[in-house]
Amino acid sequence: MTATHKPTALQFDCETGNYHTFCPISCVAWLYQKIEDSFFLVIGTKTCGYFLQNAMGVMIFAEPRYAMAELEEGDISAQLKDYEELKRLCLQIKRDRNPSVIVWIGTCTTEIIQMDLEGLAPKLEEEISIPIITARANGLDYAFTQGEDTVLAAMAHKCPKEREKEERSAIPKLLNFGRKKENVTQDNSEYIDHPSLVLFGSLPDPVVTNLTLELKKQGVRISGWLPSKHYTELPVINEGYYVSGVSPFLSRTATTLIRRRKCKLISAPFPIGPDGTRAWIEKICSVFNIETKGLEEREAKIWENLEDYIKLIRGKSVFFMGDNLLEISLARFLISCGMTCPEIGIPYMDKLYQKAELDLLEKTCKKMGVPIPKIVEKPDNYNQIKRIYELKPDLVITGMAHANPLEARGINTKWSVEFTFAQIHGFTNARDILELVTRPLRRNNNLKELGWEKLVKEEANV
């Protein structure tokens, strides 16, 4: 690798892959909430079910629109017929919940026994007349948030083309009948004429509104989001449309949109942190030849308002153990805030899809005059903990398996999964990121007089 020879450039390392992360099937937890008329059926074993039940905690009880198709010994040894079994379960789901789409989540087990979900789906779809989407979100191939990527990539195939969409929207048109025409034209005048833009990545609705509004200020119109609030409202995606990702873990979706739907990908840093958000908007505008207005002041204003948080972390160091692929963007933002970062662990690094983000990271390090972090793909948690003991970072961003043990050893931690569930995108939510990042440090400020940092007995030296 040529990059390693230049000390100022990014360094990439790859370890053993013995690290802790969530199974990618966890994506059903946020996707079923996002896509309100969906039902997620995870086809796997007790192991998968127990994970969801424990990882999702309270949500499991709120009559979730997801369930396990639990494979039994007969399914594994092919004594039972997959098609008939799935049909029985899907009919039951149709009867009880009547969803607009059933998403099948393939797991490690379906991979190993080579259950042909992609082959079964179209047949069954026709027979029970509910669309079925198949996503292979398994732990053999993917980590945590990449689960969303596999689902959205599969969903990209189901986005309508112009003609279909018109047929589909016949009913809403009927409902809009008589709506004042001025409203519609007035709307249009606020936008600059540019090719259609579809954004991809699942975000909570308030964040969607927020980012839509941010682009509207620049005269950019978003013609749709993948995913939408309802499956029935999936955006039209035609050849030649522009697309842009809002999260760093969506490389398969991006690839699908480019290759299969013939879209043009706007490769930009991700709208996480004010620096990222500005760079993201600027990149989109530059592609459409739009001159941005007021962005610099907007960013400056946000930074100014973050100062009370930033002064808590300026000059401190942060170590990412790596488990959700948001690491590069978060590290870049925290370096912008004045932190240093010796290591960014990350499950998987798509240097092409994240190119603009990586460039911005490098630029940010130079601007802030701090060393460029080492990026460790497929990290080894055991080695990382050794490095943490040596480096003594002020903050470790890590999974729950390591958080309490590290805290007991006097090392501050922030649970990484919170970043996937909190609202972190756009100018407005920069504060929320820092709220999370500074929480352990603020807690320490409150408790610092007590002298209770290390709460484990000295371990015997081997």
Add this chain to the structure above:
Amino acid sequence: MKLAYWMYAGPAHIGTLRIASSFRNVHAIMHAPLGDDYFNVMRSMLERERNFTPVTASIVDRNVLAQGSQEKVVNNILRKDREENPDLIILTPTCTSSILQEDLANFVDRAQIDMKGDVMLADVNHYRYNELQAADKTLHQVIKFYLEKDKKQGELPQRKTEKPSVNIIGMSTLGFHNKHDCTELKRLMKDLGIEINEVIPEGASVHDLKNLPKAWFNLVPYRELGLIVAQYLQEEFGTPYVDITPMGVLETARCIRKIQQVINEQGANVDFEKNIREQTLHVSQAAWFSRSIDCQNLTGKKAVVFGDNTHAAAMTKILTLEMGINVVLAGTYCKYDEKWFTEQVSKYCDQVLISDDNAEIGDAIALLEPSAIFGTQMERHIGKRLGIPCGVISSPIHIQNFPIGYKPFCGYEGTNQITDLIYNSFTLGMEAHLLEIFGGHDTKEVITKRISTNSNLDWNKEAQAELNKIPSFVRNKVQCNTEKFAREHKFSTITLEVMYAAKESVEA
């Protein structure tokens, strides 16, 4: 294939990992894909464990799928042996490795050659056993392995201890109130003048297992974990065992009498009757409670009990025999051991339900309309939906069921804790019911939590819609802050832009 939303007992490997991580200096290596090591999260979160959970994964990925694990598993075992020097490494199969059918036993044999510690393969089939059965089997496997090894090396002690002594078998990590039960049982034994020989697996070292035959008897407080070991020790060394769960006043007394019999048969000559009487009448408050007016009010009230075998059976007996409550349904999810459960409770309840389908249990509860439920976290949520109070008496459990305060279920202090649990569940239910009849504490509906309501601010349609999307528990705060911001900046209408501006400003 089975449509499942919830499961009562976890997969087999969880049971194995619970045993491995209960022992001191034993490490488990899972042969599993990425993400299957969430056991570490459960242990670290639920038990608030300060130490790293001694479980790592030897990751099964695409390459393993294509070419087999080859050296990977062996290397991972050897690496862990070097890094942490465990006494024992347990290679743990998962659902994935069950179907891959790799020869894990062979990996273990190969690794053993180059290791300082011991290594074994947990012999549990994912598709045949659940968490509880697997834990039971793994514990047996470990005990047998070490006792046979020590026997071969002639290291087994030949004689029993001088004074009567006991092994407490079945205390494990992530067990329901296990830590507190363990302390309480130790205390109980001390009161009876019985020495604690060994407690397994929690906190035990594999080097101490050779001492197990020194005990006069074994106590197995939980039906689910330890019975196989106790039976093994009886066959191998003639050590008798007591498997009466000392939960509730009557059962605790029965357990103590059995202990008396067992040690007297070995020449102890003790009489615990006075002790039982003293404890029952004066230390435990449960006997007095059942006499008191409070408990009188509970007479004939309907309750449903559901949980694992041990707790559901004990609870059913306590409710019926000690408090005069009418148990309309007692059930367990331990389907593999249903005969035992039916035998234990059928005299004390109207109906027995053996099922691991939470919908079936939910439907039964809805139909029976009990005044209180005693069950797992699942039943607690069923109760919430139906407006019926629920006391949690058994796994599966959440973090709130790992209390920091001392809350045993076993022994005499356990009877006090259980009494509180039962009484609080029922009175809460009664109180809610009375409130409903009389229209609540405060019949005037509070319209807003804010002090000032007559703001002249106008929320436009989009902003109002956005506000409504915010989860209810923070909505008020957001509304307040936004309005404060709007007033300060002289906005008369709150639009989406104002909302975001408010959020971005420091003042908000």
